[in-house]
Amino acid sequence: MPHDHHDHDDFHHDGMSPSGHPYRADNDTPLTYWQVMEIAIRELLIDKGIATASEIAVQIDTMDARSPADGASVVARAWTDPDFKGRLLQDASAAARELGFDIGALRLIAVENTADIHNVVVCTLCSCYPRNLLGLPPDWYKTRAYRSRVVKEPRRVLAEFGLTLPLSTRVRVHDSTADMRYIVLPARPAGTESLSEEQLAALVTRDSMIGTGLPKSPA
Amino acid sequence: MAERVRVRSMMPPGHVRTPAYLRGKVGEIERSLGAFPNPEELAYRQKATARPLYRVRFTMAEVWGAEAENPDDTLDAEIFAHWLIPLDD
Incomplete structure (x- = not known):
């Protein structure tokens, strides 16, 4: 079976992907305090009509473009x-x-x-x-x-x-x-x-x- | 503002923008930056008064004493006027 070949096991032992990157754990942990705060503030801004979701997305895009x-x-x-x-x-x-x-x-x-x-x-x-x-x-x-x-x-x-x-x-x-x-x-x-x-x-x-x-x- | 200044060595609680490692140190005004809302009030949503802000230049010898890597290297930081004591000599 392709999944059982030896190299594949080696990658797992090294903790590295076939392309040489470390595997990153899934972020299944609970949200941190500040992550909850960020979501709460963002949702409040949208609910209260202070900013729209698309305006927030545009700001993120603008910053990412710099x-x-x-x-x-x-x-x-x-x-x-x-x-x-x-x-x-x-x-x-x-x-x-x-x-x-x-x-x-x-x-x-x-x-x-x-x-x-x-x-x-x-x-x-x-x-x-x-x-x-x-x-x-x-x-x-x-x-x-x-x-x-x-x-x-x-x-x-x-x-x-x-x-x-x-x-x-x-x-x-x-x-x-x-x-x-x-x-x-x-x-x-x-x-x-x-x-x-x-x-x-x-x-x-x-x-x-x-x-x-x-x-x-x-x- | 005098050319030479000493950073006040007070340790007030709360949000301040004066690094602890520069408190009590003597430096020279590098340039005046104008007045900016006082972050110590701004942080608590108080009506922030505009306070003069300066860039102050310290020698590494002044900041770190004998531990300085090179005494003549310098460190510049922005310090608000209410944290500075003018030195006239």
Whole structure:
């Protein structure tokens, strides 16, 4: 029988699917307190006519459509247009809107990496992140390990991300403790003089805008 | 607001946006951000007064003392004016 062949058993012993992914347990457990609260509030908003189910779905779609590619195009513009870069560093929210991004009420500050300065962003108190430009944060950004460690030993944390900085580079950690959100403007990689703005944007990674990485080098 | 400030080392109960690890530490105003509704009132659905908010820059030496990885690295945080004591010297 096909279900009894040896490889299949091995996959089960490893806890991995044939394509190499761990199996995820079915979520048959009871709802948590906060899951119940979310459902209750959503249903109340709909019952009381404050929002419709489709309006809520549209908001979820809008947030899901935001991605680091939006931030990457802001960075690429700043690399190619010095005036825009000036405006970005002065008022990053206005600069992002200038490129047509619907960032809502986001109050954004751009911090610039230079030859001597490396910036990295965290929210120690919760998980503040420029979602309205970059989309949802990576899971690690919200972990207690990242949040507590990057303010105390940023160099060690960055080294774990593969980014070892010399002591001559000043590390600036930005803790998003209140109303501002932050995006790192990474330094433009060497050897990119001939690239178009679109090609430059493809080099800008999510992590390079959080500060836990650098942009990719041109192929 | 003075250039140099000390974060108040009070420990009030409830929702505050001043991280405990910065309380009592001395930093410099990096920039003024304008006035924002006080989160300590906002969190409890009280009428929130607008309070001045600052970005304050601390050295890692100030925050972590001898345990700092590199004393000259810095940490910036947004702190409301009512948490800051101006230092004039």
